[in-house]
Amino acid sequence: MLRNSLIVFIAIFLAELPDKTMFATLMLSTRMRRPLAVWIGVSIGYCTHVAVAVFFGSALSKLPERPIHAVVGLVFLGSGIFMFRSSAEHHESDSVEPTPRTFLKVVYLSATTILVAEFADLTQLATVGFAVRTGDSLGVAIGAASALCTVSAIAVVAGSWLQRNVKLQLVQRMASIFFIIFGILALFNSIF
Known part of the structure; x- marks a missing residue:
């Protein structure tokens, strides 16, 4: 069991490090300014996926990829546009804090x-x-849950650093551009 956990950890960690959800986590941590809450939420999302993958894996592999890519693409595209518009609204006053949200x-x-x-x-x-x-x-x-939670911790730490050291509007605009790109790519994959 330990050997399998280690092999899966390394493989999933390396695959997830440059993934869109790592960037989503980074964006969430800069936007929400509640790094622990972001990490807990992201970890819950990842662990849910690991449970689904492990226990219902064969059914997942039979779902059509194109509709899934289309939904993911629309979500990322919509989020990117919303974030870009939101960052433009905050441009008038850079001292405006993001909307406070509960834990x-x-x-x-x-x-x-x-x-x-x-x-x-x-x-x-x-x-x-x-x-x-x-x-x-x-x-x-x-192995998979540990890898995904580790990657999300790295993204939250990086996002917290960015939030403290870089203007919020710049971070939001950069994140929105990444989201729009990921959305377009996912939509492209759903069509072709």
Whole structure:
């Protein structure tokens, strides 16, 4: 079990590090200014996906990819446009703080963002493959969940640093551009 957990951890960690959901986590941590709540929410979203992948993996692999890519693309595109417009509204006064949100609302928003963005993602499908190949559901779940929570912790720390050291409007605009690009790419994948 430990061997499988370690192999899965390394593979999932490396696959998720440059992924769109890592950037989503980074954006959430800069926008919400509640790093612990963001990390808990993102981790809940990831662990939910790991559970689904491990226990219902064969059903996930049979879902059509194109509609999933279209939904993910629309969510990212809409989020990117909303963030860009929101950053333009705050341009008049750079001292304006983001809308205060309760701890639980940030956890919920972070979890649902990851749940939508990560559905049928490469790392979820890889987790399905590891679970099927090894037959070690617990080891695969531990390795995948640990890797995903570690990547999200890195993104939250980076986002918190950016939020403290870079103008909020610049971070929001950069994040919105990434979201728009990811949305367009996901929509492109759903069509072609």
